[in-house]
Amino acid sequence: MSEPYETPRPFPLFRYVSIATLGVVGAAAAFGLAAGGHATGLLAVASMAVLYLALLGIVRRADRRLRADRAQIEASRRALAEQRDRLDTILSHLEEGVALYDEARRIVFMNRPLVERFGDRRGERCYEALFGLDRPCCSRDGDGDEACRSAWFSLMAPGGSYFELFSTPIQRPDGGCWTLELVRDISGRVSLERERAARDEALARERQAAVEQLLVGLNHELNNSLMGIVSALHVADREGLSEAERHEVVARIRAEVERLRAVVTRLPRITELGSVEYVGGVTMVDPWLVPKGRAEADAPPPAGGAGGDMVAGPE
Template sequence: MGNFEQGCGDAREQEIKGLLQANRDLQQELEAHRLSEAQLARELVQAELALRVIPSAALSLDLHGRITSWNNKAERVTGYSREEVLGHSCEIFALGPCAQECETFIDDQGNALIGKVCQIKTRDGKVRSVSKNTDLLKDPDGTVTGAVVTFTDITEQLEVELQLRTERDKFRGILSALDQGMHILNRDYVIEYQNEILRRTFGDKIGEKCYEVYKQRDKPCEVCRMHAAIERNEIQRTEEIMSDRRHYEQSYVPFADVDGQTKALILLRDVTEEKMYRAETMRAGQLASIGELAAGVAHEINNPINGIINYAQVLLDDSSQVSMEDEASSPMQREMLGRIIKEGERIAYIVRNLLFFARQREEEAEVVAIEAIIHDSLSLIKHQLQKDGVTIKTDISPDLPSIRVHPQQLQQVFLNLLSNARYALNQRYPGRDPGKKVEIRCQAVENQGRHLVRTQITDYGPGISPELLTRIFEPFFSSKKPGEGTGLGLSISAGLVRDFQGQLRVESEPGSHTTMTVDLPAYAE
């Protein structure tokens, strides 16, 4: 009995000890839980404080879109106090009803929204633009329980961006309307900007080197005006020929961009036509001087040659009265005198044409026969053609309509075309050759209801390559060797023909021939 009682006492003691230990464990767990709750409370307070003071507007939502927290910045941006919004739907500051599925929690790809730009309505009814980010709230099991939303007022930023875009578009419009090319280069010769004129002329070359694009070089120019402008901090000006073979007046203006990098803004003004007009004016002045000299020389020649012709005619008349003993020599004398008269008359004819060509007249256009102008033009250059062994073949239709032109100017066109034909033939045939010939054909044609007088001058020289053919009428472009041509003849001729309401065209087959066609409107009374 005693052993039983002792056993029961031991069991009770163990039970009591177990209960005491369980109590201690429970007390420890309660204390740990109390500490954890306190820590959590402190963290919640800290999180709430952090949420209130962050520079972005912030709020939290439950799954029904009800606002559960609202920071100070959100109050300032929207005008709504915390008390006014807590527990209410976020639609309180939306512009309109929300979609069925709240975009705060999901986008089209099932991701949280980042950088969503939208508009909200403030308490006083104003509309503000905001950039919105979301972060989903989840429980330990990963179930979404709500969301935290932050948003930044970007209304002023968007307005500034709009103003910048407006100013940029206005600036681009001004640059596009300029009749000058403009580009920006950095110190490494890289093109950073081109306006529309340069893009049309050279193509979009942004990012490429200026010397490659405009000069077709593989290294920078020996004298770089762009670097000179930057180093000296002063505007540099120059005139250059670009890869399109046109003349450009350039101004290099140094400047610093927003990052402080020094660059150059270059303005290009196409002065090709201006140079052509200046050269044409100078050439006209030279022709006027030559004309005055030629007129003086022609007058000096005209008087003695008329005397020679008259004296020869007197001798020819007297030769019919020679005595019988001189009869044997009379035919020879008469033949020689006849040749003197004939050659004298030819000289007199050339002198008259020279005087006509040398005169600078400001008269109105005349109604003339084109065959007469062709004939007069040939008389001035025929000797040079024959001296070079060039055969001239003409095919002029009878009864051609009249044309209304400045005879002297049209003669200048024909002389230029014949001179070019002579040059081409001499290039292909340095000496005499049966193929060394010029053909002149003139006929009446009709084209698109217009009655025209068409003159075609064909030479059988080396022809013109297709790549040169497209540029043949460009001012200052010449296919001749340096020093043998100004590059103005055909451009001036084309301009003169246009002034007559006509057209100058070229057709060529390399190694075969070149045909220049002058179409002029027939004169209708």
């Protein structure tokens, strides 16, 4: 930060004017006595005394005003110094870096975190000293000139670090435009976001694989039951079946339908998936595979009737 303003020493106006006026009064009195006698000298002395008193009043008022102005300037200087120290304390305890650049992008001020990270680089160009770039990283307007406006952007330095920058302009009384910039290192955040994206992608692949395995298992299970029903219907269409054989066919169809109903009923209650190898090295989910420690109540109903294999009638 800049050095504190020093209040100039007051000019001793009252003292100098008083001495000069007394000197003029004495000279006038001596001249009057020498030139015109006693009466003329007294008149000159009286006139100069009146002038002296008038000047004395003016000088006293001016001196009081100067003292008041000087006290006000001193109070303002102390208040400014306190605000400066408070600002220095705030900037020094920020986790983010704060820098001030002039029109040529040269660093004018760096707070403590920036100095600890990059060293004292005041006087150097910000994009070279802080980010290792060969040209300014700020946005430009349509004419190619650097625009004096607020901006927010992120960049990757050649060393692999990621920074998030927020710049805001500061208009100077002389018409110039300096830039106050907040510098935040987001390398850790970018790394975490990449790790999370990789985990999400891996989880999505696992979910896709689980869905595919479940579909293969359901296709296998439903197809087996449907093939059993179709086979039983073919047997039922044959002539010459006895009553017992027809009852067995109906029982087989009923068992396969019950198995289908059990599969559909079990699907919403599946919390653990058991997979088995299928044809061609494909892995499928077996909806009836009971995980270790699970009750056997979820075991699949037997396929076919109570009598075991269905007896085919005569051709």
